[in-house]
């Protein structure tokens with residue numbers, strides 16, 4: 001799980017140099033990247049090569065285009081990006097790191113949050129034209145992270161209104177993805193990693209089957225009901241590739257991963 005790949009540092013930011021080195025390590029170690037369809041086939045019982053990895057990016061930041069897209073393209077890698085569909089704007093694609101032009105200013109996470117609140121999401125978030133270019137290049141797939149990113153469990157006055165608001169939010173995101181991208185998948189990333197039984201029920205009712213959490217853990221075939229799956233993720237840190245190599249070594253061994261997480265907790 002990545003958020004920002006950026007020269008503006010922050011808690012959930014990996015530097016472009018570390019990201020490039022991490023991807024170079026994966027390529028050189030023989031890893032291949034897996035898209036949403038292959039992941040769901042695997043979870044339903046199909047096999048995958050041992051060195052398979054799913055790269056995910058949350059929120060759809062501009063820096064994903066500027067710094068992640070060119071690196072993924074160089075290695076022939078594909079990542080999943082979870083879009084908050086009310087945030088991307090229109091306009092021509094901006095420069096990215098392999099175009100040689102002057103790069104757009106990249107806000108850090110808190111500046112970006114403020115820009116979004118002030119109606120200036122374009123300063124922090126991908127444009128639809130950039131999304132199209134990334135899809136066309138095969139570097140990114142785009143899936144739902146709701147339309148608003150609002151935590152309805154916190155702002156709705158009661159349970160019923162929470163469910164109604166969440167449903168409206170999920171349907172609006174689906175409509176936006178269908179209009180802009182020609183289709184929407186059944187993969188959903190929970191805003192801020194939050195979910196409860198109501199969230200899961202409403203998401204199932206709106207057609208989602210794969211739920212991306214912010215919890216760590218192995219993703220093993222056939223463990224939950226085939227009708228829905230929680231997908232666990234490792235938050236990748238702003239560290240050299242040796243760190244990623246050791247995390248992959250632990251978490252690709254389910255028993256070891258569970259023991260490690262139990263001790264850590």
Ligand SMILES: [Zn+2]
Nearest residue numbers: 058059191192
């Ligand atoms: Zn998010």
